[in-house]
Amino acid sequence: MPKKIVDLRFQATIYRIWMMRHVDVPEEICRKLQKQAGTKRHIPVVAIVNGRSVRTTMVPAGGGRYRIPLNTTLRKAAHVDVGDLVGVELRLDPDSREIQLPPELRAVLKDHPNAWRAYEALPPGHRRQLLLYYTRAKSPYAQERAARFVVDHLIERALLQPKRTKRSKRAKN
Numbered sequence: 001m002p003k004k005i006v007d008l009r010f011q012a013t014i015y016r017i018w019m020m021r022h023v024d025v026p027e028e029i030c031r032k033l034q035k036q037a038g039t040k041r042h043i044p045v046v047a048i049v050n051g052r053s054v055r056t057t058m059v060p061a062g063g064g065r066y067r068i069p070l071n072t073t074l075r076k077a078a079h080v081d082v083g084d085l086v087g088v089e090l091r092l093d094p095d096s097r098e099i100q101l102p103p104e105l106r107a108v109l110k111d112h113p114n115a116w117r118a119y120e121a122l123p124p125g126h127r128r129q130l131l132l133y134y135t136r137a138k139s140p141y142a143q144e145r146a147a148r149f150v151v152d153h154l155i156e157r158a159l160l161q162p163k164r165t166k167r168s169k170r171a172k173n
Contacts, residue, residue: 050078115154
């Protein structure tokens, strides 16, 4: 039986942390979405702000509070910014956000075992950002450059990761 989709509305004032704009999500809405999602961590949602929608993630803000980031495209489309009061509607986003690894990039990564291992060890959000970077390249030349960047990034990441030894594993237990 499919889960019932939660649809919740509230008003909030946009604020800024460094470059990003956010709104705080009321506690009672957080509890309902946590229960619906079955998690208390990052909760995928569709946010409708002043009639404009975006897929985003409700993220912990400390002290049991949550916030949602508002990207530039959404803010410009809704004609809002820091200090504006906005109407927000949240819906749990049940759709997968996983991006499939393009076959061309898979072949390049398979030729670089360290890069492949580093790719497989990436958290989902980091993996998604690399794939978005690669898939935005349109021409074959741009795709080749993007693939080189991805491989270099992954190899650098693999080299900078601390090596786990049997001794350090035992020390943690």
